[in-house]
Amino acid sequence: MNIIKDTEKIVNPLQESALNKKGLCDYVINVASGCLHGCSFCYVPSTPAIRARQTELKQKGIVNPQMDWGNYLLVREEIPEILEQKLARKKTWRETPEGKGVVLLCSGTDPYQNAQTAAITRKTVKVLLKYNKRVRILTRGLLWLNDLDILKSKNVTVGMSLPFIDDKLGRTIERNAPLTSQRYEVLLQGSKAGCRTFVALAPTPPSMKLDHFKANLEKIMVINPEVIFWEPINARGTNGKRMIKAGVDFAHSVMNKKVWESTFIRQWDELEKAAKELGCLEKLHIWPDPALRGCISDDRLDRWLYKPTIEKWDRSTAALKTAKIDRARYKK
Numbered sequence: 001m002n003i004i005k006d007t008e009k010i011v012n013p014l015q016e017s018a019l020n021k022k023g024l025c026d027y028v029i030n031v032a033s034g035c036l037h038g039c040s041f042c043y044v045p046s047t048p049a050i051r052a053r054q055t056e057l058k059q060k061g062i063v064n065p066q067m068d069w070g071n072y073l074l075v076r077e078e079i080p081e082i083l084e085q086k087l088a089r090k091k092t093w094r095e096t097p098e099g100k101g102v103v104l105l106c107s108g109t110d111p112y113q114n115a116q117t118a119a120i121t122r123k124t125v126k127v128l129l130k131y132n133k134r135v136r137i138l139t140r141g142l143l144w145l146n147d148l149d150i151l152k153s154k155n156v157t158v159g160m161s162l163p164f165i166d167d168k169l170g171r172t173i174e175r176n177a178p179l180t181s182q183r184y185e186v187l188l189q190g191s192k193a194g195c196r197t198f199v200a201l202a203p204t205p206p207s208m209k210l211d212h213f214k215a216n217l218e219k220i221m222v223i224n225p226e227v228i229f230w231e232p233i234n235a236r237g238t239n240g241k242r243m244i245k246a247g248v249d250f251a252h253s254v255m256n257k258k259v260w261e262s263t264f265i266r267q268w269d270e271l272e273k274a275a276k277e278l279g280c281l282e283k284l285h286i287w288p289d290p291a292l293r294g295c296i297s298d299d300r301l302d303r304w305l306y307k308p309t310i311e312k313w314d315r316s317t318a319a320l321k322t323a324k325i326d327r328a329r330y331k332k
Ligand code: SF4
Pocket: 035, 036, 037, 038, 039, 042, 043, 044, 107, 108, 109, 110, 140, 177
């Protein structure tokens, strides 16, 4: 399939998010549909953001929005203007203990994947900061270094996905994302320049073992991020098929529930062991999967669901309203 690039309209760019269960945010803004990085394990095409819009996306020429993930990008150019109007009128702000009122860019695409999305992201962050909102940037892109003038704010934290630092592996499973070695260097530069940072050591492939975690954490601690999130590659929707298509040799082990469970628990144990040895255990923030219930103790699972991170945010960005959240579906 040829790469399809287009724009799309959006009515409300600021969406309340359930990612407070991971300690990430209370709101998300996605600057586009689709992502040109096309990571084979990406969960996004299995989410309602794509699944529920098959007909609409087909009208744009995207025949199979799931399997063609990585080959289309529909940019939402009007976000900064619409957001400005919305925030000017908004009287309440959701701030859960775990989400801390933070706005995440992005959960369903990469905000800095190319110059076009980077320009929209920059304008969007400026609007959010004007209204004194907390911002979390999560990217595999490198272009955010051009925006240090605004990203060096106490109300912004910038994180990069660094599940491993191995360019050969990266080329197999993250087809078009910048090399992991480049991402590492850029995050280091941003940190040295004074940006608040975090790392998503996620999602890790099953081949990673204790020594890999030790080596990666040693490098990551040179950046000294405020928090290090972790989860392994989980099977979601069509990502197994996409990994097989991409020639990923461990795809079948991720798709096998029993093997996935034992890998998840082994990596969790090994990562904690590595972090303990390196003195950075308190920075780890685990993203457990509720499907693990029954395989590990309820205590271990529940300790991480809806847990706030250790990040400290400026208290002057106070909430106007605390939302009630539904935790029941994650419990027994
Ligand atoms: S960069 Fe993120 S959103 Fe884009 S394909 Fe990779 S995992 Fe998915």
